[in-house]
């Protein structure tokens with residue numbers, strides 16, 4: 367156990383790594399041994415995860431039925447899949463960002479809308495039909511790893527969650543997903559950061575359907591996910607009283623300012639690389655992803671597309687590139703000037 371995890375444990379916060387079938391590996395859920403007895407994030411909706419979670423709770427002398435509060439950090443299935451089963455078995459309240467509550471209440475429908483939106487973004491940016499269909503099929507296959515659940519305690523941005531021994535301040539930090547929420551124990555300097563900031567990988571600012579557009583309605587425009595994410599990172603960088611960020615994957619972050627500065631540098635480098643590629647002529651975002659990452663771009667096409675479009679948004683805002691929609695309905699990026 368790292369020193370940071372040991373001191374979190376001394377403060378009653380225990381990391382419970384739960385397996386997922388995703389490339390990212392285990393998801394870190396956190397047991398907050400307080401009143402109410404709380405679990406932050408649940409792991410995906412699978413027997414293996416439920417089993418592992420049961421064993422992990424037992425190692426702390428607890429069972430699922432003891433849980434009194436389940437807190438959700440964001441909408442990804444590896445974080446919330448078991449929420450409904452755990453809440454039913456324990457009678458626990460479920461707390462999540464207010465914006466997320468309607469989404470998770472209608473999980474199946476919400477995932478379908480998200481996929482329709484993603485398919486539109488993929489078509490507009492030149493992802494070929496076979497790749498698009500393969501990605502949608504994969505999304506369908508994974509869908510049951512999440513599940514609908516009723517949020518009984520919707521949380522506003524800036525609100526607090528009060529326990530016997532601590533208070534957690536709730537901050538909305540969208541970017542990696544539209545619902546990313548972090549929880550700050552100001553007195554102890556501990557942030558439960560989930561996927562907002564991960565030490566060993568740069569969190570992907572995935573282009574997702576905005577939560578404030580009613581399900582069934584077509585969102586007018588795709589969100590500028592990277593700009594949104596960078597604004598969230600700036601807000602986190604400016605936070606005082608942070609000694610550790612307990613992440614949703616991997617090890618705790620003990621110097622969040624240095625890590626965030628590093629992320630900003632990485633993004634600057636990538637934007638310059640994309641601008642250089644366009645000196646040879648206009649390209650679709652999909653072609654740029656292929657040039658940057660080769661075959662990885664096929665299996666992770668949506669992820670890398672999101673990444674390219676995020677940087678394209680920054681370059682467009684700076685006037686260094688322009689977006690043009692061709693007669694074929696596909697958007698191409700062109701160097702400006």
Ligand SMILES: [Zn+2]
Pocket residue numbers: 440442542543561
């Ligand atoms: Zn996530």
